[in-house]
Amino acid sequence: MTIESLRDLTSAETCSTLVLKVGSSLLVDAKGQPRQEWLAGLVDEIAKMCALGQRIVVVSSGAIALGAARLGLPKGGRASLADAQAAASVGQIALSGLWSSLLEQRGLSAAQMLVTLGDLEERRRYLNASSTLSRLLEAGVVPVVNENDSVATEEIRFGDNDRLAARVGQAAGANAVILLSDVDGLMDRDPAEPGAQFVPIVRGVTDTIRAMAGAISGSGMGSGGMVSKIQAAEIAERAGISLAIINGQNQCPISRAVERNLGTIFVPTRQDGAKRAWLGGRIAPLGTLVVDEGCIAALAKGASLLAAGIVRVDGTFERSQLVTIADSDGCAIAQGLAEYDAETCVRLSGKRQSEQAEILGHAPRSAVVHRDHMVML
Structure with a gap:
């Protein structure tokens, strides 16, 4: 069945497998500490979707921010590549422990998957990652995926978890991807401009849609923006995967977005074969x-x-x-x-x-x- 609305994203009938991307600015506060209450609400939502038969993959940022706070590194751990790698090494343990503990409290098992750009760009390694995700989902586990920033370099990395989430969606055979953001969705121009209009649904990414993208995200903690989200939508579209952008700043953000029908959903107008979708989604x-x-x-x-x-x-x-x-x-x-x-x-x-x-x-x-x-x- 085709996903045509935000409500379809929370139905096992229309969306049996869903990838959920959580950004650093949502998961970690300005002091580098986990936003425990917000995260608990999100995990409650994940548990409810799993109970209704959906299979969930989480793509989670936050390792660098968490590690930087523990190490006392300046600029959130992003002052240098060495700082970012060190922060990621420390923070990844904290991040995986956080997800594992919260999911376990709700009767769910978590699995950690750290990937590099090459793991999804090289065909054999991509198929291996796809097989691992498939087996974990079959076992009822919630995979928690992040880029392996402890070894990634500026030249060989995704650079943002929006595109990573779309690539993981391809590898997992997902029906949809949700990007939790710090905005409600796509605007047809800079929101500061008079007459800016919200875009609730996009049927196929075109040059007009690309022109709407701008550097809207201003948290300074993550690395994405609306441009990366549009690129993620294009990657998802090649595999026939829907992608939604919703505001994650509120408590229980998915339920809120669905109830208010507030968010932008990209409905694919094409579906390449598996290999061509993989080829079209490669970014290096x-x-x-x-x-x-x-x-x-x-x-x-x-x-x-x-x-x-x-x-x-x-x-x-x-x-x-x-x-x-x-x-x-x-x-x-x-x-x-x-x-x-x-x-x-x-x-x-x-x-x-x-x-x-x-x-x-x-x-x-x-x-x-x-x-x-x-x-x-």
């Missing part, structure tokens, strides 16, 4: 292949990317690594797995297949990016 391409207009037209009709249509190669990548396919203005139109490394792509760019064998010294592959390993953006 290692290079860019700039192509001509004729190639763009061919790709739109379902063709593979041929070397003859490539006009420029940027970045450093190996065979089977993720690349973006872009037009001459740098606008991304697709992404996929390269059949050649960057150096070879440079040598082959603009060349027809009849010329490639002489350059390579052997028969060329059928494409630089095959359509079976590519997704249009």
